[in-house]
Amino acid sequence: MTNQDILDRLAAVVESRKPANGGDPEKSYVARLLHKGPDAFLKKIGEEATETVMAAKDVDHGGDKTKLVGEVADLWFHSMIALAHYGLTPADVVNELARREGLSGLEEKAMRKVKERERLGD
Amino acid sequence: MTNQDILDRLAAVVESRKPANGGDPEKSYVARLLHKGPDAFLKKIGEEATETVMAAKDVDHGGDKTKLVGEVADLWFHSMIALAHYGLTPADVVNELARREGLSGLEEKAMRKVKERERLGD
Amino acid sequence: MTNQDILDRLAAVVESRKPANGGDPEKSYVARLLHKGPDAFLKKIGEEATETVMAAKDVDHGGDKTKLVGEVADLWFHSMIALAHYGLTPADVVNELARREGLSGLEEKAMRKVKERERLGD
Amino acid sequence: MTNQDILDRLAAVVESRKPANGGDPEKSYVARLLHKGPDAFLKKIGEEATETVMAAKDVDHGGDKTKLVGEVADLWFHSMIALAHYGLTPADVVNELARREGLSGLEEKAMRKVKERERLGD
Numbered sequence: 001m002t003n004q005d006i007l008d009r010l011a012a013v014v015e016s017r018k019p020a021n022g023g024d025p026e027k028s029y030v031a032r033l034l035h036k037g038p039d040a041f042l043k044k045i046g047e048e049a050t051e052t053v054m055a056a057k058d059v060d061h062g063g064d065k066t067k068l069v070g071e072v073a074d075l076w077f078h079s080m081i082a083l084a085h086y087g088l089t090p091a092d093v094v095n096e097l098a099r100r101e102g103l104s105g106l107e108e109k110a111m112r113k114v115k116e117r118e119r120l121g122d
Numbered sequence: 123m124t125n126q127d128i129l130d131r132l133a134a135v136v137e138s139r140k141p142a143n144g145g146d147p148e149k150s151y152v153a154r155l156l157h158k159g160p161d162a163f164l165k166k167i168g169e170e171a172t173e174t175v176m177a178a179k180d181v182d183h184g185g186d187k188t189k190l191v192g193e194v195a196d197l198w199f200h201s202m203i204a205l206a207h208y209g210l211t212p213a214d215v216v217n218e219l220a221r222r223e224g225l226s227g228l229e230e231k232a233m234r235k236v237k238e239r240e241r242l243g244d
Numbered sequence: 245m246t247n248q249d250i251l252d253r254l255a256a257v258v259e260s261r262k263p264a265n266g267g268d269p270e271k272s273y274v275a276r277l278l279h280k281g282p283d284a285f286l287k288k289i290g291e292e293a294t295e296t297v298m299a300a301k302d303v304d305h306g307g308d309k310t311k312l313v314g315e316v317a318d319l320w321f322h323s324m325i326a327l328a329h330y331g332l333t334p335a336d337v338v339n340e341l342a343r344r345e346g347l348s349g350l351e352e353k354a355m356r357k358v359k360e361r362e363r364l365g366d
Numbered sequence: 367m368t369n370q371d372i373l374d375r376l377a378a379v380v381e382s383r384k385p386a387n388g389g390d391p392e393k394s395y396v397a398r399l400l401h402k403g404p405d406a407f408l409k410k411i412g413e414e415a416t417e418t419v420m421a422a423k424d425v426d427h428g429g430d431k432t433k434l435v436g437e438v439a440d441l442w443f444h445s446m447i448a449l450a451h452y453g454l455t456p457a458d459v460v461n462e463l464a465r466r467e468g469l470s471g472l473e474e475k476a477m478r479k480v481k482e483r484e485r486l487g488d
Contacts, residue, residue, distance in 0.1 A: 002127040004215040010219055038182055042175045043416050047199075049171030049296055050412025052201065053164045054405055057301035058286070059208050060160055069210060072201050073218040075167075079174065079194050086181050088191060096195040098128045101135075165294050168412070172290025176283055177417055181422035246371040247460040254463055264410055286419045289441075293415030297408045299428065303452050304404055313454060317443050317462040319411075323418065331423050332435060340439040342372045345379075347374050 007090040010077070014084045033081055041081045048075040129212040130157055132199070136206045163203045170197040249315040251334040254321070258328045277325055283324045373456040376443070380450045399447055407447045414441040 014030055017023035022033030034119045052075050055068040080090055136152055139145035145153030158163055173195050177190040197200045245253075261267035265274030277285045296319050296354040324334055335338055380396055383389035389397030399407045418441050421434040446456055 001220075003129045003213055004127055006216050006220045006237060007157055010223065038178060039417075042178050042420060045171050045174055046416025046419075047195075047409060049167050049415045050294065050409050051405075052167055052204070053294055053297055053412075054301060054408060056160060056164050056204055056208065056459060057298060057305075061305045065208055067216050068204075068208060069214045072205065072210075072215045073222070075171075076198060076215060077219060079197065080172070081230070082178055082190075083194065086190060086230070087177065088187060089215050092191045092483055093194045093198060094128050095151065097132055097199060101128075101132065161298055164298060165291060168294025169287060171290045172416065172419055173292075174285075175419055175422060176286060179420060183427045185273050185332075230297075245464075247373045247457055248371055250456045250460050257467075263447065282422060286422050289415050289418055293441075294413050295450070296411055299406060300408050300448055300452065309452055309454060312452060313458045313462050314447075316449065316459045317371075319445065320442060320459060321463060323441065326422055326434075327419070327438065330422065330431055330434060333430060336435045337438045337442060338372050340435050341443060344439070344441055344458070345372075345376065 002093060004091065005078075007094070011080060011084065011089050011091070013082055018084065030081055033078075034085060038082070041078055041085065045075065045082060046076040050079050051075075105116065128204075129216070131212050133202060133206065133213070134238075136202055138207065152203055155200075159206070160207065162219060163200055163207065166200040167197065170200050218221060248338060251324075251338070253332050255328065255335070257325060258324055260326065274325055277322075278329060282326070282329065285322055285329065288322040289319065289326060292322050295319075320363065367368055373446075373460070377446060377450065377455050377457070380446055384450065398450060399444075404448070404451065407444055407451065410444040411441065411448060414444050416443075 005059065015021060017028050017030040017034060018116070019025075019031065019035050022036060025032040025035040029040060052068070052071040055063070055071040059065055059068050079093075084091060137143060137149050139152035139156060141147075141153065141157050145156060147157040149155040155166070170193060174190070174193040177185070177193040179188050181187055205211060205215065252364055259265060261272050261274035261278060263269075263275065263279050267278060269276040269279040277288070292315060296312070296315040299307070299315040303312050326336065327333060381387060382399060383394050383396035385391075385397065385401050389400060391398040391401040399410070414437060418434070418437040421429070421437040423433050425431055449455060449459065
């Protein structure tokens with residue numbers, strides 16, 4: 001299976017956890033977050049981003065790389081819950097990444113941002 | 123795009139931007155972040171997570187979903203730069219997500235965390 | 245001067261940087277952020293929180309404490325810019341902290357949150 | 367509240383919650399965070415920063431300002447727990463803010479950063 005296959009499958013599971021699709025907040029962690037609404041899972045994105053940063057800093061000082069993998073997995077997974085809530089999929093995100101590509105494209109976009117930032121003085 | 127997975131291909135491009143692989147900080151945004159070191163790209167993870175949250179809140183109030191897709195793309199992309207720096211790949215993350223799966227598995231893990239949190243009182 | 249005196253004075257300076265009060269985005273960093281609007285300074289709060297966390301992790305590994313002080317200062321300062329935009333002041337925040345106090349009060353509130361989280365299973 | 371500065375008083379309470387000062391993780395929220403160690407309270411800083419951003423976005427759309435005050439209070443309070451852990455105080459932060467002042471000074475520093483960023487192309 002490709003990465004995309006796995007992400008698609010996960011997205012289907014998240015989709016099935018939506019309240020409208022019968023997801024049960026008492027049995028499913030994902031259903032509960034979706035049931036609570038945006039602030040619940042958006043807050044987790046901020047939290048998991050912070051945990052990713054902390055795990056990375058720990059790797060800098062000899063810590064365990066598998067923890068970092070787990071934190072990025074948590075970060076991406078909670079992103080996928082948010083995507084599902086808004087009717088979006090990981091494929092939308094990956095296609096956006098591809099669209100910006102050769103990566104030249106992606107870097108061009110980033111470079112444009114940098115230049116704009118320079119122009120605006122920030 | 124047909125034959126190779128997009129995330130793998132992006133990861134290969136990021137890999138090629140490492141200073142050790144000849145990435146040029148003057149020409150490539152990714153090479154520059156990798157050249158600057160962890161704090162530069164880890165900070166971006168925190169920043170892009172915040173921008174994801176803001177874009178999602180805007181969608182809640184009628185904003186544009188494509189902006190949200192773009193912010194999640196930025197978040198995942200900067201995660202991939204961090205992964206590359208630490209010798210990891212998006213496949214490691216996706217495989218970790220698959221490993222936790224049936225999603226049952228993934229939710230079990232989240233539920234275990236919740237229970238542990240309850241036990242510890244946080 | 246007490247902390248509060250200093251925070252009040254800083255708040256007055258931030259207030260004077262509002263576009264409506266003649267703050268000039270070309271000359272003043274604060275005026276520029278206020279001129280750009282909420283996303284600009286809210287993003288900085290996420291960014292400075294991440295930098296605070298990174299600086300703290302560095303102290304854990306022998307890094308410089310003055311850097312941590314500087315990052316918390318940046319975090320609080322950008323919070324003050326946001327407060328000003330919304331017609332609020334650091335005194336509002338400090339009074340809220342006092343209100344929750346004995347600290348008993350503050351901890352009660354946190355404990356209530358913890359209990360509620362336990363009840364909801366998150 | 368009249369005679370002693372509120373932040374100093376809060377800092378003294380936090381200090382008394384340190385394990386070394388007899389803080390009891392079973393009774394006190396602050397003692398528990400300090401007992402758990404840096405990752406526990408640093409993660410809260412990322413979380414409260416995200417909640418601050420979300421509350422601010424809600425105010426943009428007609429939401430309640432007192433919620434924003436509460437989130438900034440949470441953010442500053444958890445910063446104070448981190449400061450205490452590292453042997454620092456809110457007065458260190460406030461004095462750093464004062465030091466950068468006239469605010470001219472503070473803005474000069476921010477402007478220097480902007481210029482340096484421009485020079486480095488980020």
